[in-house]
Amino acid sequence: MGNLIVAFQFDDAYSSIIFIVLMGLFMINLIGCTLKILPGQLKKMKDTYYPQPKVDGENLYVKKMDRDTFKKIIEKKRFKVIPTENGFKASKHRVGNIGSSITHLGIIIIVLGSFLGGIFAEEGFFNMVPGDVKSFPDYGFALRLDDFYLDFKDNGSVDQYNSVVTVSEQGQSPYQKTLWVNNPLKVKSLNFYQTTYGWGSRLIIKDEAGELIETKLLRNGESYFYQREHLSIYLYGFFPNMTITQMGEPLTMTEQKINPHYAVMLYEFGQHIGNYILEPGQPIDYGESIIYFEDSILYTGLTYRKDFGYFFVLIGSLLLTIGLVLSFYFYPKFVVMEDNSIKTITRQNTWGFNYQIKRLVEESMTKEE
Amino acid sequence: MDIIFFEELFFTLAFIAYTISAVLFFTYVALKSEKLGKFAVILTSVGFGIHTIAIILRVIESGRLPFTNQFEFATSFAWGIVLCYLILHYAYKFTGVGAFVMPIAFLIMGYASMLPKTIKPLMPALQSGWLYLHVGTAVVSYGAFAVAAGLAFMYLVGEKQKNSGDGKSVLPKSEVCDYLSYRVIAFGYLMLTLVIVTGAIWAKAAWARYWAWDPKETWSLITWLIYSVYIHLRFNRGWKGRPAALFAVIGFICVIFTFIGVNTILPSIHSYR
Ligand code: HEM
Numbered sequence: 214m215g216n217l218i219v220a221f222q223f224d225d226a227y228s229s230i231i232f233i234v235l236m237g238l239f240m241i242n243l244i245g246c247t248l249k250i251l252p253g254q255l256k257k258m259k260d261t262y263y264p265q266p267k268v269d270g271e272n273l274y275v276k277k278m279d280r281d282t283f284k285k286i287i288e289k290k291r292f293k294v295i296p297t298e299n300g301f302k303a304s305k306h307r308v309g310n311i312g313s314s315i316t317h318l319g320i321i322i323i324v325l326g327s328f329l330g331g332i333f334a335e336e337g338f339f340n341m342v343p344g345d346v347k348s349f350p351d352y353g354f355a356l357r358l359d360d361f362y363l364d365f366k367d368n369g370s371v372d373q374y375n376s377v378v379t380v381s382e383q384g385q386s387p388y389q390k391t392l393w394v395n396n397p398l399k400v401k402s403l404n405f406y407q408t409t410y411g412w413g414s415r416l417i418i419k420d421e422a423g424e425l426i427e428t429k430l431l432r433n434g435e436s437y438f439y440q441r442e443h444l445s446i447y448l449y450g451f452f453p454n455m456t457i458t459q460m461g462e463p464l465t466m467t468e469q470k471i472n473p474h475y476a477v478m479l480y481e482f483g484q485h486i487g488n489y490i491l492e493p494g495q496p497i498d499y500g501e502s503i504i505y506f507e508d509s510i511l512y513t514g515l516t517y518r519k520d521f522g523y524f525f526v527l528i529g530s531l532l533l534t535i536g537l538v539l540s541f542y543f544y545p546k547f548v549v550m551e552d553n554s555i556k557t558i559t560r561q562n563t564w565g566f567n568y569q570i571k572r573l574v575e576e577s578m579t580k581e582e
Numbered sequence: 583m584d585i586i587f588f589e590e591l592f593f594t595l596a597f598i599a600y601t602i603s604a605v606l607f608f609t610y611v612a613l614k615s616e617k618l619g620k621f622a623v624i625l626t627s628v629g630f631g632i633h634t635i636a637i638i639l640r641v642i643e644s645g646r647l648p649f650t651n652q653f654e655f656a657t658s659f660a661w662g663i664v665l666c667y668l669i670l671h672y673a674y675k676f677t678g679v680g681a682f683v684m685p686i687a688f689l690i691m692g693y694a695s696m697l698p699k700t701i702k703p704l705m706p707a708l709q710s711g712w713l714y715l716h717v718g719t720a721v722v723s724y725g726a727f728a729v730a731a732g733l734a735f736m737y738l739v740g741e742k743q744k745n746s747g748d749g750k751s752v753l754p755k756s757e758v759c760d761y762l763s764y765r766v767i768a769f770g771y772l773m774l775t776l777v778i779v780t781g782a783i784w785a786k787a788a789w790a791r792y793w794a795w796d797p798k799e800t801w802s803l804i805t806w807l808i809y810s811v812y813i814h815l816r817f818n819r820g821w822k823g824r825p826a827a828l829f830a831v832i833g834f835i836c837v838i839f840t841f842i843g844v845n846t847i848l849p850s851i852h853s854y855r
Contacts, residue, residue, distance in 0.1 A: 327793065334792075366703045394706035395788050406790040472841075516790045523792055530779040537775060543766040560817070561719050564761035 233328075240324055247317040254310040257545065258292065263302055266549050266556035271553030273555040273566060280550070287548060290573070294317070300550035309544040309561075323529030324430065330522015335403075341376075342413055342512045352401045353356035353383040361410070361513040369454075369467035374407050374514040390455065392515075402519050410512035412451040419503045432512070442481070442500050449476040451509045455490075463490065468511075475506045496520050585643045590699065592636035593657065593741055597631025597691045600664070604688045607681035619677040624675075626680060629666045637661060644701045649717035650708055652845055656694035658717075659841070662725025663687045670729060670762070680731035682739075693842065712784035719776040727769030727809075731834035733763035734827035742826065760822055763830050771809045778802055797848040801840040808833045 237321060252402045284301055288294050292303035339347055341358040348355035357379045364372040373393050380400050381387040392398040398405040411432055418427040418439060429437050436447035455474040473493055479486040489497055496505040527552040544561035548570060555574065559566045606622035610616070637657065640648050649656035662715040667683040670676065740756040781799070793799060812829045815821040821829075 226633070290586055341646040368703065370703055371706065372703065373709065397790070404790070406788075408790065518790050520791070523786055526782060526792055532784070534775055534779060537772050541772060551779070562765055564758065565765055 221564050224422070225397065236324060236328070240321065242456075243317055243321055247314050247321070251311070251314050254314055257310045258307045260295075260304070260307075263304070263549070264547060264558050266558050270556045272553075273557070273567070273572060274550075274553050275578065278577045280367050281578075283574060284516070286573050286577055292546075292548065297551070301551050302550075303548045304545040305546045306547050310538045312536045312539030312541075312543065314536070315539060319529045319531070319533030320534055321529075322532065323526050326525020326529060327522040328336055330520045330525065333521040334518065334522065336516065336518045336520075338408065338514065340411075340432075340512050340514050342510055352403060354380050354400055356400075356405070357381070358513060359389065361511050363410070363468055363511065364467060365467070369469060372467060373411050374513070376407055376515065378405075383433075402521075403517050404519070406516045407513065408516040408520070411512055411514070412453070412509050413512045414448060414451045414506045414509040416446060416448070417505055417507065421503070422499055423503075431506075439502070439504075442502055444499065445480040445483075446504060446523050447478040447480065448506070449477055449478055449488075451506070453509075454494075473509065477506070585639050586701075589639040589643065592632050592639065593695070593699075596629045596633035596636060597627055597688075597695060599632060600660075600684060600688050600691055603629060603680065604684035607684050611681045619680075622684075623671060623677055623679055626664065626666060626684065630661075630668060633657075633661055633664070640701070647714055647718070649713055649721075650704060651697075651702065651800055653694055653699050655717065655721070655841070656690055656697060657728065658721045659724050660687045660694060662721040663690065663728040663761035664697055664725075666722075666725040666729040666766070667732075670766075674758075674762070676758075676762075679729075679732060679736060682735045683729050686728045686732060695810075707788050710784060710788065712780055713775040714788070714818060714849065716784055719773045719780065723773030723777055724768050724841065725769045726773060727834050727837050729831050730763045730766040730770060733759045734830035735761065737827045738824065742801050753838075756823075760826065763827065764816055765811065767809060767830060767833070771813060772810065774802070778806060797844045798840065801836075801844050805836045807838050807847060808836050821833040 226393050249348060280300075284294065287301075287303050290305070293306045294301050295304045297308045316512050341347060341356075341361075343358050343360055346355055346357045358376060359379055360375075360377040362375050362377075364375065366372045375391050375393045376400070377389065377391045379387050380398075382400070390398050392405060392407050394407045397407075405531065413430045414425070416431050416437055417425070419425055426441070427439065431437060431446075431448045433448060434452040435447050436530065438445050444455050451475050453469055454461050454465045454467045454471040456466065456472075463474070475489075475491045475493070477489045477491060477497070477532075479489070479497070485528050491497070491506060493507045493509070494505055496503045541561070546566055547558040549556050549558065555570070557563075557567050559569050603622045603625040606618055610619040610622055637648055639756040640654070648658055656698065663683060664687050667679065667687070670679060737756050740759060781802075784794040785794065785799075788789075808829075812821075812826065812833060815829070816826060
């Protein structure tokens with residue numbers, strides 16, 4: 214999960230000037246090309262347009278075929294057939310002409326949309342323990358964490374992280390929602406994501422008489438400077454089910470509190486004093502103070518993000534895909550029959566289309582017999 | 583003996599079947615013996631059947647489709663390649679294609695066999711219906727690119743043979759290889775587009791952003807761009823034959839890097855080992 218945060222910083226390289234300039238040039242190019250070819254494509258969509266068959270194109274006509282049957286088969290295959298003086302002209306899937314333009318339009322929408330979206334995007338990250346409230350005054354609502362719990366699998370690994378929150382929007386009665394990985398929460402225009410989690414442990418410092426001096430919630434890897442003894446208390450980690458590896462390092466295989474221990478290090482004036490493995494409540498006596506940890510609780514880490522570019526990406530992706538399907542599978546196909554000649558015309562998949570029509574020609578022979 | 587034992591057994595059997603049939607296909611092309619070719623196709627089909635059983639057993643054992651770690655993806659990938667090949671074979675009866683596609687399937691199976699096969703519980707980020715769309719399209723897409731690369735390779739070899747004046751070849755006409763390679767790439771390209779689109783939609787729900795320039799994202803974009811160039815050159819400049827075939831092979835190398843290289847070399851949230 215920590216990788217996530219690292220990954221998020223990746224985008225820096227791509228917001229550099231060079232990248233933006235290159236993208237800009239690419240966009241100008243793409244828009245220019247599309248505008249240039251679009252009128253021609255639209256013209257070719259009209260029923261009056263027929264391309265010339267290639268002079269050296271293969272003639273699929275065979276003597277034994279039946280011309281009328283062939284025409285019927287072609288009609289049955291949903292070709293639009295126009296009779297000519299000595300044969301017919303047939304066309305199908307003219308809409309495929311604009312496939313590439315639709316694809317390009319999709320890409321243009323994706324790039325421009327995500328660029329604009331990125332400019333206005335807002336993102337942040339925060340931690341909460343149950344009871345904490347995080348308010349978003351600009352948006353007029355606040356989140357309160359009611360509960361955070363993990364689901365476990367039989368083998369003790371985490372199945373899911375769940376944050377139960379109450380949302381209080383201005384002028385609305387509060388409502389409760391649970392979010393988990395793959396199930397974000399949307400409030401107003403902000404999306405909240407379950408991103409990370411960890412343990413928060415209560416550090417307690419008392420004097421010899423048992424009077425409370427200090428208390429603080431520490432996360433794993435955090436330290437606390439205790440002024441009176443010039444002591445830095447470093448919580449290396451809370452291990453809910455601790456084992457010690459062969460290398461002598463503490464490790465937990467699960468997040469279930471089966472054998473909970475704390476690994477703690479103390480420093481005085483920067484000088485290392487000692488390492489301690491402690492049970493909850495087990496004290497370190499140091500000078501005139503008693504130091505211990507207890508009451509570890511899970512905190513949740515939520516990311517929030519607003520990015521309207523996403524909708525452009527969705528629409529653009531849809532167009533992009535539709536355009537490709539049109540280009541590759543609904544490409545324009547023409548069959549021209551004249552006297553003793555049958556020719557196919559298509560820009561895409563010349564060989565495959567020829568092959569299909571050849572089969573239809575064969576079909577028209579067998580039917581005659 | 584439990585299901586896992588049989589799963590591994592069938593996986594190994596399929597691997598062996600693919601290996602032998604790859605060799606048979608080669609000898610078929612070299613010796614031009616029809617019988618060998620037929621036998622190789624049968625062996626491939628049988629191996630495919632066994633492989634399918636192995637995958638089904640894994641699905642039963644884990645309760646989900648085998649898409650969640652390197653091993654599962656690799657075995658599905660090999661399965662997709664053989665599936666694409668068999669479909670092509672039964673549609674057009676080009677036995678010779680096997681000599682170029684089966685070695686790729688063999689290599690991917692070999693790679694899979696070296697990976698840990700343990701069934702791990704689905705980690706939280708993967709618990710989503712998008713998993714099946716995202717990785718399912720990836721399997722088909724990569725399978726198609728592999729077959730296209732095989733066809734392209736065959737084109738290159740066929741061209742050599744033509745130059746050396748060896749008339750009687752069991753390989754389909756090089757013109758046909760060229761066209762088929764292109765059509766298969768078009769299909770793989772459409773599928774790759776879907777992989778990226780579904781990935782982006784999913785990333786929005788799982789990682790908070792639809793695009794984060796994660797190495798896998800970047801490399802799948804690079805692969806996509808390479809095939810975009812291929813399609814443009816083919817479509818607009820009438821590119822064919824040798825350069826197109828070389829391009830198809832380069833594209834596939836890029837696919838392999840996106841799949842194996844990114845997972846093993848680059849740090850990525852996308853590497854589900
Ligand atoms: C824009 C976002 C994404 C892109 C472009 C993308 C791209 C890809 C590609 C090209 C593959 C093919 C297999 C490979 O090369 O290894 C793949 C596989 C996979 N993706 Fe994504 N993906 C995205 C988002 C996601 C998200 C959000 C998840 C899950 C949280 C995910 C989970 C997987 C898994 C489990 C595999 C297969 C296993 C593996 O190869 O390790 N992807 N992705």
